[in-house]
Amino acid sequence: MGVHSDLREKLITDYAKLSPQMQKAARYILDHPSDVALRSMRAVARAAGVPPSTITRLMTAIGVDTWQEFRGHYQNRLLDQPASYAQRARETQRTENDANRDEHLLESIARTEIDNISAAFSPEVVAQMISACKAVENARHVFIVGRGAAYPAAYQFAYAYRLFCDNGVLVDGHSGAFGDELRGIGRRDVLIALGARPYIRDTVRAVDFARSQNCPVIAISDSDVSPIALDAMAKLVVRDTSQSFFQSFTAALSVMQALVALLVARGGEKTLQRIAAAEEQLARFDTYLEEKSPTRNS
């Protein structure tokens, strides 16, 4: 009986050969390893959405006789890797040779990203988000513009928004010339514009045009006085600090997601039903891969 030094590996390689329910359990365990170390078997089973017997069967399937043995592995793993942030930083700094220069860079990227997101949810921005939200709720049409590096965040919002509202327009120039989609924009609409320095001309033009038509603007930008945010009715200022040459649009994306979450939360039951209907439609179009158990993950 060889002792499995790494049974996470075994779980992954054998995954395909497991029965559907065991896969469900295996997946939860792979995704939540510390749960195994800390919680009881029944609790893990409950969290994974399977009966306790499935966990037992899974263990015998991968050659582990008892839950105690199984749990022991995960406990050791947890003890071997304290991996506290401070400690990790200290370690990477201690040995500053070329070997782990990459680790060091990534570590500082992580910190910067976290800082940016923290700043993006400061009280001032939060207040702006809420008022932006109200503007969107009352708008006839919601135009979203964001080019270049800002496009992902714009797309993200448009994509999610479309699932529960049909008055959103993503101005991306895919359908004809850029800006064509803005035709008819007016006082009762809202334009959500995203962009940071260097400001892309198209985006600024769209904002100027909207303003000339008396359409209120919600700006997600890097400054209160950026050409996009100037005269905007709501200014969501996010930092785009980055360790690399490029700006980081993580915070912008996060803010857009938060905006969606806020709209859904305020929309109540009706909105949830619309989302359910949209998902239903996507499922009917065979968009998603069929999965045995249509449960939602935690």
Next chain:
Amino acid sequence: MGVHSDLREKLITDYAKLSPQMQKAARYILDHPSDVALRSMRAVARAAGVPPSTITRLMTAIGVDTWQEFRGHYQNRLLDQPASYAQRARETQRTENDANRDEHLLESIARTEIDNISAAFSPEVVAQMISACKAVENARHVFIVGRGAAYPAAYQFAYAYRLFCDNGVLVDGHSGAFGDELRGIGRRDVLIALGARPYIRDTVRAVDFARSQNCPVIAISDSDVSPIALDAMAKLVVRDTSQSFFQSFTAALSVMQALVALLVARGGEKTLQRIAAAEEQLARFDTYLEEKSPTRNS
């Protein structure tokens, strides 16, 4: 709301006032904190050389009602989690009045996002990122596929990558049928695939096709055993936990940005020159609003 921020401190200060047997127990717990997190109360009592009742009495003496609560503190400490999830959920639920429900939602969103990003830069993922990076550097072509909610992150990478390398292909279906762009994919290429549950059929098909052509796959996904990550040469597992109905792709975006940063950093001077040239070209195309220097500022 006096939550015991640190009950190890309490254990030390009250140590003198405890009865001899309780001191024995307290001392063992102070010396073996992880035992509390991982083993049962009776096991701890046995190891400390005291009857179980002593542990109970010790807990009541320092103001903890139940072993579960006691153990919970030590488990959080082991996980290096500043605040427990359960506690956080309780806090956000506590003030469920309509007044500042929005603020609370946003605050908890922010926390979740930060957690997700922290997890995305864990040592395991960092290691995978570096090996993924090397694969990209040696690849003939770099294909990027990500649909639906994963598209923003895919686009972000493709957009940034294009500025310093011309062998990237964003598989987005804009040019004809989806998957057409994969023609000719082979052993010497790399496919970067993004996707989380529910898995979009197109993405999985692209991954399967790439695998059938012996093309190595870099997977950015929500599990080690997701249909995208299975058999991938590099698995970047990111959490997509979200307060709202939708998944959060913030961590995925952040990882993609970090990948770009890593590529640039490793590319050295030559890469920087290419980026400068690309920006120059964009400026000549009048893409940006006139501003003196297109270089980033602090």
Next chain:
DNA sequence: AAACAAGTGAAACATTTGTTTCAGTCTTTT
């Protein structure tokens, strides 16, 4: 259709768990 095997979850089972009870011990005070 029938037979079969594999997969599954509710229930049952013996342990083990955290906690309480209580009789005995020890120290301190009178």
Next chain:
DNA sequence: AAAAGACTGAAACAAATGTTTCACTTGTTT
């Protein structure tokens, strides 16, 4: 020395745990 009071640990208890059993479903083969 006796009484009072706090300490202590064995035993008792209900609740929860890990595991096994067994009908039942499901999908496949004959």
